[in-house]
Amino acid sequence: MDTHNIALLEGREGQVYEKRQDGPEVEIACDKTSLSGSVSQRACVFCGSRVVLYPVADAIHIVHGPIGCAAYTWDIRGAVSSGPELHRLSFSTDLQEMDVIYGGEKKLYRSLVELIDQYEPKAAFIYSTCIIGLIGDDIEAVCRKVAKEKGIPVMPVHSEGFKGTKKDGYKAACNALMKLVGTGSTEGISKYSINILGEFNLAGEAWIIREYYEKMGVQVVATMTGDGRIDDIRRSHGATLNVVQCSGSMTTLAKEMEEKYGIPYIRVSYFGFEDMSKSLYDVAALFPDRPEIMDKAKEIVRDEIRKYYPEMQQFKAALTGRKAAIYVGGAFKTFSLIKALRTVGMSVVLAGSQTGNKDDYRRLKEMCDEGTVIVDDSNPVELSKFVLEKEADLLIGGVKERPIAFKLGVGFCDHNHERKIPLAGFVGMYNFAKEVYESVMSPVWQFAPRKGGLK
Ligand code: SF4
Secondary structure (H helix, E strand, O other): OOHHHOOOOOOOHHHEEEOOOOOOOOOOOOOOOOOOOOOOOOOOHHHHHHHHHOOEOOEEEEEEOOHHHHHHOOOOOOEOOOOOOHHHOOEEOOOOHHHHHHOOHHHHHHHHHHHHHHHOOOEEEEEEOHHHHHHOOOHHHHHHHHHHHHOOOEEEEOOOOOOOOHHHHHHHHHHHHHHHOOOOOOOOOOOOEEEEEEEOOEOOHHHHHHHHHHHHOOEEEEEEEOOEOHHHHHOHHHOOEEEEOOHHHHHHHHHHHHHHHOOOEEEOOOOOHHHHHHHHHHHHHOOOOOHHHHHHHHHHHHHHHHHHHHHHHHHHHHHOOOEEEEEEOOHHHHHHHHHHHHHOOOEEEEEEEOOOOHHHHHHHHHHOOOOOEEEEOOOHHHHHHHHHHOOOOEEEEOOOOHHHHHHHOOEEEEOOOOOOOOOOHHHHHHHHHHHHHHHHOOHHHHOOOOHHHOO
8 A cells, every 4th residue: 555645635735744854843723613524523612511520420411402412422421420420411402403592591490409309419510512602592591590409510511612622621511610610628637738720540550659659647638630539529628739630621620729728739641660659759759848758659659669670571562662653642742652652662764742832832842752753633644544554553542542553453442442352550551551561462363463564
């Protein structure tokens, strides 16, 4: 297959960059709406808000719009709960033609009342979809009325379509959470306390991270939103520090909490030994008057790495020299994955994200090797082209990228929100290396040879 025949879509040139020593210094275009017809994942504002709020497990989530929007995001994350599981239900007002003509407020009101009576949730999130932006339902008024009648917080999530990208959905979700923060009691919260932001408890990852911090002697007030609870979010303004992973989705909330409650925040990543260790050290360093927190962090890092190191060396021996292509949601995750892949001897030939900003792409350019292709808001055609051209042995992406990898005859690792194996923490790095090893070295590739005539 001549991959040069696979052309970039017209209009995408500014969002694709190949790192070259002697190449021009170009700033990657980002923070823009997706190109029509490119089948990008950035386009749905509502989806952005839904993925952020989804793991709040003791609230009901009502999608105000046609049933298709709810079906598209039904049980969208592998976020697990240690208690209630209301988040896994997908309620929709299922708007029909007559509702579009005459408005859907009455239907929303009836749905809310019925669901609150039946499930007795701690709160309700009401998501606006594209059609609500068109017909102009006043969901604020409905939420206010129901909140007053039922005595629970009912939050509108303004994620109507036509207002931007998935990132605007993240902001809408943060705005809804901010309505809860500061409404609970902060009694019993220690000076040595944090909130974990941007950790969604996929396959139990928030539990792993929480345990590390608690072993260090740091109290975790709220995780937002993994295994999330409304009462924890309401009292989260009592924490001393916000620790933000998935910065694309949660920095808005962290900044607002800093402004309103004076809580500083730091950005971290829990993927890979290097970044995971740094996440513990960075938190410990902010509590200098209690040095035993840092001592404990060092002990955890030492013990955990010692546990997994021998097998990691075996994976590295097999994978050294292999190449990977990365296309994931947040750019911060891309940084971590580059480092994690280097730990197992692999290089990165394609690196991209759905939601990176200018600073992220500048950093990515610095981190990447010569010849690496960097993409913003990519699509299946581009990914196929570069996976083949760069002779990648592995594609790391989400569930929508999986068929691309398998059709091209290369290994795949799911690093998006549908995965069922924890990839965060020290154990997560081990799981990641094992999955990469098993996928890249699988004997199945002799029966499904790589496309493009490459060996
Ligand atoms: S109609 Fe709008 S809100 Fe619904 S899934 Fe499509 S883009 Fe998202």
